[in-house]
Amino acid sequence: MPESRGYYGRFGGLYIPEILVATFDELIRAFEDAKADPSFWAEYEALMSTYSCRPTPITFAGNLTEDLGGARIYVKREDLNHTGAHKANNVMGQGLLVKRMGKRRVIAETGAGQHGVATATMAAKLGFECTIYMGEIDVERQRPNVFWMERLGATVVPVTEGSRTLKDAINEAFRDWVTNMDSTHYALGTACGPHPFPEMVSWFQSIIGTEAREQIQQIAGRLPDRVYACVGGGSNALGIFSGFLEDEGVELVGVEAGGHGAGSGRHAVRLSYDDASVGVAQGYKTWFLQDRDGQMQHTHSVAAGLDYVGVSPILADLHEKGRVRFEAATDTEVIDALARTVRREGLIPALESAHAFVQAFKEAPSMSPDQVILINQSGRGDKDIFTVADAFDDPKWKAFIREKARAYDA
Amino acid sequence: MPTTLESVVRERLAERDILLMTHIVLGYPSFEASLEIVDAMVEAGVDLIELQIPFSEPIADGPVILHANQKALAAGSTVERCFEAAHSLSDRHRIPLLFMTYYNIALQHGLEAFAKDTAAAGLRGAIVPDLPFEEGEELLDALAAHALDPIFIFSPNTSDARMRAIAERARGFVYCVARKGVTGAETDFAALDAYLQRCRAATSLPLALGFGVKSATDVAAIRGKVDIAIVGSETIRRIDEQGVDSVGPFLRGLR
Numbered sequence A: 001m002p003e004s005r006g007y008y009g010r011f012g013g014l015y016i017p018e019i020l021v022a023t024f025d026e027l028i029r030a031f032e033d034a035k036a037d038p039s040f041w042a043e044y045e046a047l048m049s050t051y052s053c054r055p056t057p058i059t060f061a062g063n064l065t066e067d068l069g070g071a072r073i074y075v076k077r078e079d080l081n082h083t084g085a086h087k088a089n090n091v092m093g094q095g096l097l098v099k100r101m102g103k104r105r106v107i108a109e110t111g112a113g114q115h116g117v118a119t120a121t122m123a124a125k126l127g128f129e130c131t132i133y134m135g136e137i138d139v140e141r142q143r144p145n146v147f148w149m150e151r152l153g154a155t156v157v158p159v160t161e162g163s164r165t166l167k168d169a170i171n172e173a174f175r176d177w178v179t180n181m182d183s184t185h186y187a188l189g190t191a192c193g194p195h196p197f198p199e200m201v202s203w204f205q206s207i208i209g210t211e212a213r214e215q216i217q218q219i220a221g222r223l224p225d226r227v228y229a230c231v232g233g234g235s236n237a238l239g240i241f242s243g244f245l246e247d248e249g250v251e252l253v254g255v256e257a258g259g260h261g262a263g264s265g266r267h268a269v270r271l272s273y274d275d276a277s278v279g280v281a282q283g284y285k286t287w288f289l290q291d292r293d294g295q296m297q298h299t300h301s302v303a304a305g306l307d308y309v310g311v312s313p314i315l316a317d318l319h320e321k322g323r324v325r326f327e328a329a330t331d332t333e334v335i336d337a338l339a340r341t342v343r344r345e346g347l348i349p350a351l352e353s354a355h356a357f358v359q360a361f362k363e364a365p366s367m368s369p370d371q372v373i374l375i376n377q378s379g380r381g382d383k384d385i386f387t388v389a390d391a392f393d394d395p396k397w398k399a400f401i402r403e404k405a406r407a408y409d410a
Numbered sequence B: 001m002p003t004t005l006e007s008v009v010r011e012r013l014a015e016r017d018i019l020l021m022t023h024i025v026l027g028y029p030s031f032e033a034s035l036e037i038v039d040a041m042v043e044a045g046v047d048l049i050e051l052q053i054p055f056s057e058p059i060a061d062g063p064v065i066l067h068a069n070q071k072a073l074a075a076g077s078t079v080e081r082c083f084e085a086a087h088s089l090s091d092r093h094r095i096p097l098l099f100m101t102y103y104n105i106a107l108q109h110g111l112e113a114f115a116k117d118t119a120a121a122g123l124r125g126a127i128v129p130d131l132p133f134e135e136g137e138e139l140l141d142a143l144a145a146h147a148l149d150p151i152f153i154f155s156p157n158t159s160d161a162r163m164r165a166i167a168e169r170a171r172g173f174v175y176c177v178a179r180k181g182v183t184g185a186e187t188d189f190a191a192l193d194a195y196l197q198r199c200r201a202a203t204s205l206p207l208a209l210g211f212g213v214k215s216a217t218d219v220a221a222i223r224g225k226v227d228i229a230i231v232g233s234e235t236i237r238r239i240d241e242q243g244v245d246s247v248g249p250f251l252r253g254l255r
């Protein structure tokens, strides 16, 4: 029986069906062993520096800094990871753990498709069988990622139950796992779910914060005043925040998906609006967007990767303790910030990451030029080309798609 | 009526060698129909019934019950209506009725209020499949305070030590999951003996076996090995395919 059940204040825990208890015991043991073994982290860093692009750089956003006329803006470039997002950090780490456990098959849920592509890539490299569960709606809006997952050898299963998005994909992955746990590891993609996932995913993602703390001091000559990250489940945020948790002077800001805004009922904001309440679902206790009966509600975001009903129990606790401040960015603000970042810096943040940029842009002008802002660019926006082109209502893009369709029909 | 669920089960076991527990989702396909289904089950001689309060994230349930949960919610099944339905069912029928639901439903209702209202609705206990005993102290205390029995679950990969720890908290009977996986798939009943011996060794409570029981052959295969056969998904599947009227004949044919 595990000693810790993964509580962070009153959040977290391990609420699982009896059939999975032995599997979680095994996973917790394997994780504890790996954590205690310095060679495991060394192997992880070596893999990430040769197979991915670690350490990822920090870029000074000079033009945006000048435009906004306040704090100096720096960007941590998780978009430069192999497969284009911070998701690779978690996935390669779990992949090494799967090898240690001697399992042969990995499964994962995916929203944006980013975690699915990362998992399929890991499976291809490490030689595992791979099945990815993805809400039917997300399959439709993230076709390029589905294409790559399948090319990488994964089976992509569209989930047609429930709201047909990320939470339903997680449920289906659990259903697979309770049947196939002997051969299979479930590589959960964010710092949510039952213990040890929140801790384990945050541990792998802490590579972001460890690097960033050292880099920013070299580049900017000081610690940042504020660090911004978007928050879906919370893994990229916890990754970068973890580097600065002990630095009291560093304000940590998590930005949630405001969708159509407060009061619209069409958003995925758990902590910075008043719509969520504390509950237990998908194996853990946190703030959920749920109705009075405890039924999970539909969420919305232009960014599929933030379109989720719950939030990391570690972040819920840091929120309660006042260590992390939470804000929300709406879909339209996100598209504007994305356009601006592309145009002024030549950086293409993912729609998810652009949420963090929105809040930084709001706050930078009222800060002084000797202050420092660090934004976590969790991923690159190429994958969002269809959504972004639609948001910009780009006529040439539409003509291209029409032409392509005609060519297929011919 | 005897006071404890366990004694009701034992009394029935004096009359027949295996009991039958069935399952419905409250509000599926409609509230009216779910009441009719229970009536038909009781008429067919079923000994216990699980009434599932639907939840949007039923991670321990397979596709058939998952779908029924979602249909029930879409049709407007609320927790309040489930309590009302449970109340009218326990008024009509004398066999033990149990709630089956996920922890969040009880948590949002208020754990004490959940126990109080469950008792007031005339139910005998609750099965909460996503609540390991380590997380369940508060709900267990609330249930105990209202003389309700928590039904715990054993699975084939539950260790002997853990089975004993679960047995200390279990009341009424123990729900033995026949195999890995979710509800509603195939089970090889012949391979169960060693597992069921471990279950017997861990508890003196009656044993119920579920997951994949769907025919008279299955029931015959476990007769003499367990005290209660649980039929879940199969009834729902029949209702989906053949309507409410098929429930009685199906259940009567099982033993």
Ligand SMILES: Cc1ncc(COP(=O)(O)O)c(C=O)c1O
Pocket (backbone or CB within 6 Å): A085, A086, A087, A111, A112, A113, A114, A115, A189, A190, A191, A230, A231, A232, A233, A234, A235, A236, A237, A304, A305, A306, A350, A352, A353, A378, A379, A380
């Ligand atoms: C690029 C990117 N950023 C952020 C997220 C949100 O996840 P998390 O909050 O766990 O970092 C996702 C999820 O798919 C993503 O793809």
